[in-house]
Amino acid sequence: MSELLPPFQHFLDTHSDEVFRLLVALVGPDQADDCFQETFIAALRAYPRLREDSDLRAWVLTIAHRKALDAHRASARRAIPVAEISELDRRSGPGAGEHDGRLWSAVFDLPGRQRSAVLLRCVGELAHRDIAQAIGCSEEAARRSLHEGLSKLREVLPCA
Amino acid sequence: MPELEQLLRLAAQASVQEARLAAARARLLARADSEGLLDVRYGSIESPLGTLLAAATSGGLVRLAFPEEPTDSVLERLSSRISPRIVESPAALDPWRRELEQYFSGQRRSFQAPLDWSLIGPFAQRVLQATCAIPYGRVLTYSEVAAKAGSPRGSRAAGNALGSNPIPVVIPCHRVLRSGGTLGGYGGGLPRKRQLLELEGALPPTLEG
Numbered sequence A: 001m002s003e004l005l006p007p008f009q010h011f012l013d014t015h016s017d018e019v020f021r022l023l024v025a026l027v028g029p030d031q032a033d034d035c036f037q038e039t040f041i042a043a044l045r046a047y048p049r050l051r052e053d054s055d056l057r058a059w060v061l062t063i064a065h066r067k068a069l070d071a072h073r074a075s076a077r078r079a080i081p082v083a084e085i086s087e088l089d090r091r092s093g094p095g096a097g098e099h100d101g102r103l104w105s106a107v108f109d110l111p112g113r114q115r116s117a118v119l120l121r122c123v124g125e126l127a128h129r130d131i132a133q134a135i136g137c138s139e140e141a142a143r144r145s146l147h148e149g150l151s152k153l154r155e156v157l158p159c160a
Numbered sequence B: 001m002p003e004l005e006q007l008l009r010l011a012a013q014a015s016v017q018e019a020r021l022a023a024a025r026a027r028l029l030a031r032a033d034s035e036g037l038l039d040v041r042y043g044s045i046e047s048p049l050g051t052l053l054a055a056a057t058s059g060g061l062v063r064l065a066f067p068e069e070p071t072d073s074v075l076e077r078l079s080s081r082i083s084p085r086i087v088e089s090p091a092a093l094d095p096w097r098r099e100l101e102q103y104f105s106g107q108r109r110s111f112q113a114p115l116d117w118s119l120i121g122p123f124a125q126r127v128l129q130a131t132c133a134i135p136y137g138r139v140l141t142y143s144e145v146a147a148k149a150g151s152p153r154g155s156r157a158a159g160n161a162l163g164s165n166p167i168p169v170v171i172p173c174h175r176v177l178r179s180g181g182t183l184g185g186y187g188g189g190l191p192r193k194r195q196l197l198e199l200e201g202a203l204p205p206t207l208e209g
Helices: A006-025 A031-050 A056-078 A101-109 A112-122 A128-137 A139-156 B002-015 B016-036 B071-081 B090-104 B124-132 B143-148 B154-163 B190-199
Strands: B040-048 B050-057 B062-065 B086-088
Touching: A006 A031, A006 A056, A006 A112, A006 B002, A006 B016, A006 B071, A006 B086, A031 A056, A031 B016, A056 A112, A056 B143, A101 A112, A101 A139, A101 B002, A101 B124, A112 A128, A112 A139, A112 B002, A128 A139, A128 B090, B016 B154, B040 B062, B040 B090, B050 B090, B062 B071, B062 B090, B071 B086, B086 B124, B124 B154, B143 B154
Parallel strands: B040 B086
Antiparallel strands: B040 B050, B050 B062
8 A cells, every 4th residue: 555655756855865875875976877767766666566654765775775786786797797896996986075085995995795884874874774684684794794894994094 | 983984974975966966866757757657747837826736647637736735735645546656747737737828818718638537536527527518607506517417416415526626727616606696615715716707707796705
């Protein structure tokens, strides 16, 4: 039943900013636009069948994460066969400004799962349970990836 | 420890350029449209009665709301009654916008752009179809419309059907008056009913509201 689902326009207005932000962090600004299309087209297809009590925010960010992985796999097929998002072109990272460059470069250096966990937590602001679901692992494993990822970032970034 | 997380959050916020996001959204809607994923489009239409909220499906105009009706509740109702795949798309309402502008400037006497009757129940359909047959500038009473709709339930049921008309002005429920010549009721308020009847030259100057 879709009785209490907000009109799609409302859903789009509420979440497009954070979806775009997460995608820029995951795949860089050049690919973010395409992933944004894929994310919301997928959301639009499934929308009428959604349960009214769904957590829409976690749902759409999970789709966005999946589309980012898809985009990465597609580009990895053309280049190095590594099915993780850690190998993305770091020059196209989100920090268009200079001073964020080091941060993003460190984020891009993380192994795929740690990077996903860090970005889903810090940019997507998802709960551990939702991060686990998005990555497809246990909640415990998600916590561990997040912790390891953040520790690595702290090593490389003495200021933080 | 929270500093690093904060730093990432701020850096990500700084990374989103509004223009880029707006372009991505425009592209999304164009693609959703071409893939047939949009069920209801809405937009506003300016009129002498105030700013109207209009919504259309692939079948036609499905809803026209007066300014007093909160946009959110109109959209929520469309969402539950028709489909939650509702997006704002003012240009999609152009065919009805054009006809309404012509109507309000006195250059049009009947509406041709298609209507979607799916918000209207079977009995109300008969009443509102009978209403659509009332020519521009003419009026009928509630019981006359009830009779034309083949209703044994009489003028009260017809009045209810008219009062729930989801597409006022275009389905001209303002042309139905109480017997004895008083205005009766109107979803958009009696001043608007009077205004429409005056526009059509149907309102005798002595008539009381």
